[in-house]
Amino acid sequence: MRKKRRQTPVTSNTLKSRFDRRSFVLASVGGGIGTLLAVRMGYLSIAENEKYKTESESNRVNLTLIPPRRGWLLDRNGAPLASNRADFRVDIIPERTPDAEKTLDTLGELLGYEPQKIQDLKDSVEDARGFQPVEVGTGLTFDQFAAISVRLPDLPGVVPQRGFTRFYPTGPSVGHLIGYVGPASAEEYELDRNPLLITPGYKIGKDGLEKQFEQELRGVPGARRVEVTASGRIVRDLDTRRDVQGDPVKLTIDGPLQDYAARRIGLESGSVVVMDCLTGDLLCMASMPSFDPNSFSDGIGRVEYSMLREDERVPLRNKVLKGLYPPASTVKPMVGMSFLKEGIDPEETVFCGGGLRVGNRVFRCWNRRGHGHVNMAKGIYQSCDVYFYHLAQRTGMDPIAAMARRYGMGQEFPIPVTSQFYGTVPDPAWKQKKYDRPWAAFDTVNATIGQGYMLSNPLQLAVMATRLATSKVVMPRLVLNDKVPNFEDMGVSDEHKLAVRKAMSDVVNGPGTARRGQLPISDVLMAGKTGTAQVVSLTKSDGRSGPWKYRDHGLFIFFAPYDNPRYAGAVVIEHGGGSGAAYPIARDVMTFMFDPGKGMDALRRYESQWGGTAQQRLERKYARYAAEAGEDVLPQPTRDEEIFARVDAEARMVAEETVEETADAAINRSQNVDSTSAGTPR
């Protein structure tokens, strides 16, 4: 056969040498594989050592972030407007709990839970996996916390601990100003990929100053490093780094004044701004009705949120910055300033017969019977429209618009707020651009009495009042510092300044439109200017009665004392039915400023009629609303600890009483910070 022919005969020696050759080959292959393994091992353990060391460490060590305590927001005297309340909570770690049923029964008994709630907890403990703790309760009272802590030896796997929740002592009074905190949303985490944001229990500023000062307030998280097994069981604690509390932010806000003003707005919807004339410090930026930032920060309920959203008085909008209103007659002193600048003699009189024909239309004065002969002072204190209609025809709109802007109208101020609506100061160029129509004489007429296209927010009105009082370009500021700013002079002659001041004082203290606005303090006179902004035409509503949303806005700008202005501000009451709704509030706020006792008495009288403080009313309103919606509302958790310096309006009173002998107001203010005495009803 062909095959056999080719083959050499196989002998025992052939096989032996084959064995030797082939065993040598196999030994070489084996040695090669051995070398390969040695090289591979060297590669893993030497060349890639760093990488695998890191991976081994990240296996072994589990890092838990401890959320930092948020920095406090302080008022100008150092009292907290937003602080952190120690919060007692209890969690259970299912893996460490041998008999979860029994443990939860005991816990439920200690916490006074209903059987249904205990059953829910049992279910969630059963579903929980690994080392993830299950929340049993938050907001425990100290007694509950202590009761659980004492029984810990019998409750394996139960972890009672102290956390912190944000606390706003004056609740709704600071809601719009301060904002609130809440868990970071997915979008916020996209923007700031900080692992802290997704740490359970951590909350970031969501609105207002809380949002604006997020980075300052945040602080540095602490961390707990523990050694864990693959299944997540903690073997031992490696080390713990304490958190660093966020920096406090000290505001120019006067806490008690803020609270007073917010509460004094009462049942109305509106805002109060008070500024320091010397520094531009914003002492108060109250906007009501508001929400309670405490409930937002605890995670607001669906029902409570819909109550706020449905309210026609928009408690979710900060009216100080985002409410735009026709400034109405409050612009008149400023318009008067522009007349003076244009060289009009303040003693020049205009005859007011109750109206003025401009073109083919008659513009009525608010006083249909007319004011007779009107000079500038009377034009301001009697708020005579015809005087301004007439002289504005002579100067034209441009000088008035320029002066309005100089006094802060239409301006955006460099203060740390999330947004400001800055309104409109109309002039011919603006109208041409916006509506592509020429400016008409009646536009000037409307603008000089702060109607028509003119819109401003209450902050701008307060700035205008401050600049009228001081004749300096005072800039508002919200963050306190020790520097007394040096504001640019507006170039108004003393004569003109005093003339306008006097006229504004006469609005309140003389034959003016706000005589009920006199301060009940003998040596302090308040100056001001009323304004009543029409919302709909007179054919639809007379502005004082009828449906709420058709009533006129009431406005008032003021400063005091009139001869040496120290404080200035603005009050705007939405649909208040006229300026009569606004200036009594300004009067009481200023009274509180100079004599807290008298101010407080006035507020107490009102609050007894209204049915309690703003917070109490809000809570009752919510309970009512929720009952209608068919939901149970649990009572607010009681706050046992009175550990915070008080910033509610009563705190000022208490402070006053303790240092009655001392006349020095400066001491009163600093005392107030440390005052912790309770006893006054909240």
Added chain:
Amino acid sequence: MNRIVPAPIARQPWAMLVPLLLLVAFGGAVLFSAAGGNFDAFAKGHLIRFSLFLLVAAIMVWFPRDLVKFMAYPVYGVVVLLLVAVEAVGAMGGGSQRWLELGFMRIQPSELMKPAIVLALAHFYSTLPGGMVQTWRALVPAGALIAVPMALVLLQPDLGTSLAIAFGGAVVMFLAGLPMRWFVGAGAAAAVAVPLLYFFGLKEYQQRRVTTFLDPESDPLGSGYHITQSKIAIGSGGVSGKGFNEGSQSHLNYLPEPHTDFVFATMAEEWGFLGGLFVLFAFGMILKWGLGVARRSNDRFAKLLAAGMVATIFFYVCINLMMVMGLAPVVGIPLPFMSHGGSSMMTNMICIGTLMMVNGWNRNQPKTGIY
């Protein structure tokens, strides 16, 4: 021979025994650490079993060649019957299993098959006339001898062991002098068959092991977990390791099977690259000695038997180390002399005992010019 040392002691194959004893002792230390510093858990049993099987090996040294040759087929037959019995018990019990419960011990017949197949093939080729080595008569009976146990073990299913059986058999056939082109052809056929086998022959969990071996990071918490954690353990050890009893990967349970299949990773984490080199070196010494025993023998049966045993140990070591270093899929093969477990210790000590036996035969054989 050194005269100071008495002859019976000097006669012992110290070139193999020293590395073996060191390796087993080292294995005991690693197992002590793998149990979290507990001697009783793994290390004690490991050392006891080694001592027991060393005794067995010492007894095997006394077996005469003729007896071993005579027993070759009967032993093979008994082990095949045991494999059938495993299947039968498994079928009756309604599930697959790999061992037989014998009351006093549990035996894994598939393990016994590894030396048994080598024994049977060595006998087959030693009796095959030299002229037939090139013919089909050298291949077909041997192929059947390998195929029957392979099939039975694959049914269990135990891919690693069936490959070990095939490897031992193939090495004996290779060294028996079968034509080289057959092996080349078989290699080519395997290249075609492996993908087919992968898609149609393997169970899903076995397929997954192969895919994750190719890309362990694709599923770091699932099937790739074993390989990834093993590489982390080895890589984090560095040059000199984290220190005895300091391995976090094994102590905190990140490393799966730290005392059996992944004992090398446990060792490497605590002893580092140097420990790994020691283990490789010790195995190298043992295998080198074993191959030397085979080469020194003048007898074809003894040669093939010894070389087959070396191949069997080598297969264990090679596949296990490649697996823990991420060079081979996870097949569940322990590391000889270090992993905790009776079956592998038994198999490997039978191999060692056989090698010592052949070594003893060599001493009594007539000297030839070559050696």
